[in-house]
Amino acid sequence: MDVSNGVASESEDPAVRKRLQAGGKGFVVIEKVRIRGYRKFKDTTVTASNDLNIFVGDNQSGKSTILEAINMALTGRINGRSAAEELNPYWFNHGLVQDFFADRCAGGQRTPPTISIEIFLNDEDGLQTLAGANHSERPVRMCPGVELAIEPDQAYAEEIEQHLNSGTGILPVEYFKVNWRTFRGEVLSAKPRELTVAVIDSRTVRSSNAVDYHVRQLLQERLAPAEHAAVSVAYRSVKEEMTQQHLAGVNKVLRDLDGPLDGHQLSLAMDQSSRSAWDLSVVPHVSDLPFGMAGLGQQVSIKLALAMDRNNSTARVVTIEEPENHLSHTSLNRLVSRIRDLRGESQQIFMSTHSSYVLNRLGLDALRLVNDGNTCTFGDISDDTVAYFRKLPGYDTLRLVLADRVVFVEGPSDEIVFERFYCDQYQRRPIEDGVDVLSMRGLSFKRCLELAAALDKRCVALRDNDGKSAEVLRADLVQYLDRTCREVFISAPVHGRTLEPQLLAKNSDATMRTVLGITPQADTVTWMTNNKTDAAIRIADSPHNLTPPEYIADAVKFIHDA
Structure with missing residues (x-):
């Protein structure tokens, strides 16, 4: 596979050819991901030729960035917030930004750097509503997919030029816009109903109201709309009852307050706005302990179980960050077995790891090597050798790989x-x-x-x-x-x-x-x-x-x- 410029052609990837010759293997939602201008990646195409894709590489090589890019392009969100809210100058590839400002200093008229993350999807999986030719692949073909692009907003062209003429070295991202659309050209405001992604990050536990954002997301997706609405109505009724009954005495006292209220009466009521929705107020419990107080290893296992239940068809793409974190060897063994057992026939998994044990057990044929903004896969490796290392999960394969x-x-x-x-x-x-x-x-x-x-x-x-x-x-x-x-x-x-x-x-x-x-x-x-x-x-x-x-x-x- 040619990675000299960071771009891999699907037809040049021996691993892909091997899969195609063998009639494919596993369930594939995402065929490939093209990342341009985002963090370490100037222009890189990652081909997903299997239902399981394991990214390995040194620290700061870009493994997490690939998973982050996939999640952001599929959901329009990052860290639980919209991409537009989280946008910052350091998302843009450092080399491209340096070249841009060097060109400006030399009197050039180069346009500011942009970011594009394209997800090319399987065109035989009921995703035709996302199909179109608005993508970068040449020659052009009709295929389903989504793109998240970040580029200057031409409505602010004058402000951008004024900022760049000030001698700054920072891109004015306040004047950039996030365009999220399908290959058909339709603008997206929420993730497509045909696509759902479950994010499992064991490195950190980002919590709100003592429950991880991604756990709330997983729990919500397991509820049917009617069930969700029924719980919401019941929750509002409970809050109304709290206001009418339990706050009545407090409000009676408040009515007697003197002060500069201009004749208006002060009272308290339970918040009925969307920011106090029921799913932001409940906390999952594990053996009678709040989820946020359970062991970190146990939290990872629970997230996996929620995302990868064989009977749950909602999470079609699952991304897993370093599942080995916070786990003893025995617990890691159970977790890896759980990943293999829970993998549904309609789920595709993207995972990063620093563990040879995880890589060996799940299969070397799933390996995607990430190195300083480039990616590559195995050429040809026999099934016997994959099975050989799977039976020897303790061998430090990653030392060889890296x-x-x-x-x-x-x-x-x-x-x-x-x-x-x-x-x-x-x-x-x-x-x-x-x-x-x-x-x-x-x-x-x-x-x-x-x-x-x-x-x-x-x-x-x-x-x-x-x-x-x-x-x-x-x-x-x-x-x-x-x-x-x-x-x-x-x-x-x-x-x-x-x-x-x-x-x-x-x-x-x-x-x-x-x-x-x-x-x-x-x-x-x-x-x-x-x-x-x-x-x-x-x-x-x-x-x-x-x-x-x-x-x-x-x-x-x-x-x-x-």
């Missing part, structure tokens, strides 16, 4: 020794050069190299020969290797089967005894083999110069130069 370069080694002792020889060569630890050394701990080199190849990741694998020739050991891996960026380095059988005799073959027995601090009676190779990690630590801490085995020296140079 690393610049990766070294696969067989165990902790290999990891420690590799770091020592890398430091000897370049006077820096590998991680300082963006090289992450991952211990396989018995995992399959083939699976990890397939994963690295799917991500086009620069990596090397180090392995013992175990008495076999390099040709035999490479045969099963060759399809994932690339001599310019992915290679496997195997120890020479002539020097022994494992790491320990390989080290002894390049360094004298006397030197190794000094480094390891063992007695003359001990056999060096036997002691090292029986104390692998301890021996590796002593090698790492030793002030003596050691010569690395050739396969390790070659791997150090390859990954440094890759």
Whole structure:
């Protein structure tokens, strides 16, 4: 997939082609999202080729921004308020804003930056009322979708120009307008009835009257209009009864007040305006405790249950922010199982996570990698490999996904020794050069190299020969290797089967005894083999110069130069 300019074509995405060839997988409401000028994203298209899409990336990479953009374009709201009320200058892409003001200073007439978030929808899902050709895709096609655009209001063109001529470096967003419309061109004032989105954010609990805004929204959507109206009428009647009966004595006292009331009578009454609606006054309870006082992990679980009930067809799109927050490992295991069990056939999920456990358990094929305003997906990855990592949810897959370069080694002792020889060569630890050394701990080199190849990741694998020739050991891996960026380095059988005799073959027995601090009676190779990690630590801490085995020296140079 081409991400050189941040734009991915659906036809170029191997993951999409794989889904289409397989006849699609799962329920898809959103086909793709194009984000232009919003926060980190100058111009990026995110293709949703599955019913589950998991975004991963470093901190500040833009994962949350993608979910935020989806929610805002579908609902017209952000943080519980309309986009127009929340609009601020820092929504606009910093690079585009800098270029704009630089052009102005140079005498140019560039128009101010704008924001556009387009949601392209499945045209076979009863969404034809939203279909039209008012979108950015070329060649133009009729398809359903919505766009939220933020642009200068031409009614204030003079005021905008006056502000920009004042030498400011801040966009005058007070003179901008939010246009929210369907691809048909119809202006939206509320989210389309055909589209509903449930927002689950476990990072923070934004509360009002001790109940999270999104929980109120979920509860409201589960009530039929008639039920909602019936409760509203009953609530007004209760408030009227409070006014007539329980405030009557208070109002009698107030009637006798003297003062500058100009002959008008003062009284109290229960508020009957919309700002005191019943759904703003009730608080959900969990085991007799107000929802806001329940544990944060429990709150996340309840939100998920409300949004993802298989029998509830209202929330067609569910966005979940970092579900692992506030949860112990046991609770996270239950939550991930709940997500898998509750996923309805008519729901599409977009999720961000920092947890390898969540990513492995829900499926690596759902991965969307976010990196500094760009996104990319896997190319081709076999179902067997997806299932392999799903059965090994504890493996730190995200380290592989997020690393610049990766070294696969067989165990902790290999990891420690590799770091020592890398430091000897370049006077820096590998991680300082963006090289992450991952211990396989018995995992399959083939699976990890397939994963690295799917991500086009620069990596090397180090392995013992175990008495076999390099040709035999490479045969099963060759399809994932690339001599310019992915290679496997195997120890020479002539020097022994494992790491320990390989080290002894390049360094004298006397030197190794000094480094390891063992007695003359001990056999060096036997002691090292029986104390692998301890021996590796002593090698790492030793002030003596050691010569690395050739396969390790070659791997150090390859990954440094890759």
